[in-house]
Amino acid sequence: MIYKIRPLTLLGLFALLITGDSSAFTISGSGNSNIKGWQTKELTFKLNATNCAGLSQAVVEQTIADAFEAWNNVPTSNLKLVYGGTTTTTAAQAAAGTATDYPVIICDPAFNTTTSQAGNNGVTGVGTFALNANNEISKGYLLLNADTGASPTYNISTQSTSSNSLLIAHEVGHVLGFGHSSDNFALMYFQYTASRQLALAQDDMDALAYLYPRNEPSDKLLGCGTLSTPFSGGPWMGMGLALFWYLLVPALILRSSRKFTQVFLKAPAQAHA
């Protein structure tokens, strides 16, 4: 059966689907557009949870895991964020560049002093990084507001778990090298509402693909090597199974279905000139 659909009508419909895009990620800091990011595919963060304003280490760790999952969700990037346990690195050591563990997440009980904040101004975290001589990020840290001083309204213990996940995910973005985005859909927008869900916008994904691009086949093929499915066997086993499930099975089923059609259904009529 040949349907009478005008091709140009279809082309017009496709063209109508063009969408505008307001995304505009930036690189953290001014006057240096050529930053190259961390030179690793697996970035391990340590945590100093000694004084998290009453939040338990387990709660903070879960919050970090949620935040990392958002950034670990981009197929065009080869970067994987990993939590590497606790450290005793302090905010002062991290800021001075003398810490042994970078990148590091620190609950800072003197947050307002350390970051020169006015106290009750809505800032719950700060993320930053330092470059080496090759313009690559070599050090970075994230301070969480654990200040229980005179104006503790915005320390992390007063925020919901979901807000803290958003906070950490945003500040991790700064540690990765990203500045704020003018796209208010983006995780790297300077502000968020309490009801917002933790997810990346296309702008965040573009930023990650820009500084940490995936490069197959040099990187693991089809994303193998970080298998999320519950079987072992390494990347080659994963790739074999991927080919099997995604290519061979559909191909063979389709091929077999032709025989089914020929036997049980009428063969499709041929078009004649």
Added chain:
Amino acid sequence: MKKIIYSIVLLVIILSAEYASAASGSSSRSSSSSGSSGKSALFLEAGQSFVNMNKTTKDSATGSSNLLGTSQLLFSLGAKIGSFRPEVGYTIIPRKPEDKSYSSTLMIIQLPYLFDFGQLSFKAGPTYWIQKISGEGGNVTLSNGTGTSTFSKPGLSSSAKNLGLLLGAYYPINSSFGIDTDLTVLAPMTKKRSFNFIAQLTWNFYDL
């Protein structure tokens, strides 16, 4: 381990059925040339690509997912050669933010195998995606907590390369035009996986 065993068992069953079918002299191979797409030809395509479907945020308040993902016009040139349909696609018009601080283009190379099924042809095979993001540098002032800060616009060029898996279908409208649809899975074996859809109008402009 169970998945591996199930996979092997399923493979053996399907291959047995195929062998039995071939042995009885009723191989369905001959039908591949009887479909409307059996003719070899060069073709041009124009349509939309929908990237990262149901994976990106579309609402700043709720963070709810954007079902259609990010769309971009895609133009392709390809050939139908036997049961293969190699194709190269490119987003000639780059995706740019309002301040044009960077541009993002997408090149897609496909090598699917065709399975004719009456008028319809199904496709399956590998695909290679190259997303290029280029910026011209410079500074921009944006809000930063309690005040404003100056940030750098991207100033380098970067390409993300992904090998993906393609499933698709082609339907001929008439002898010259058809509709081509593709579903591509990038990073299929990880939590990073994304589903991407392409819908294009095909013009078969030269018979081989």
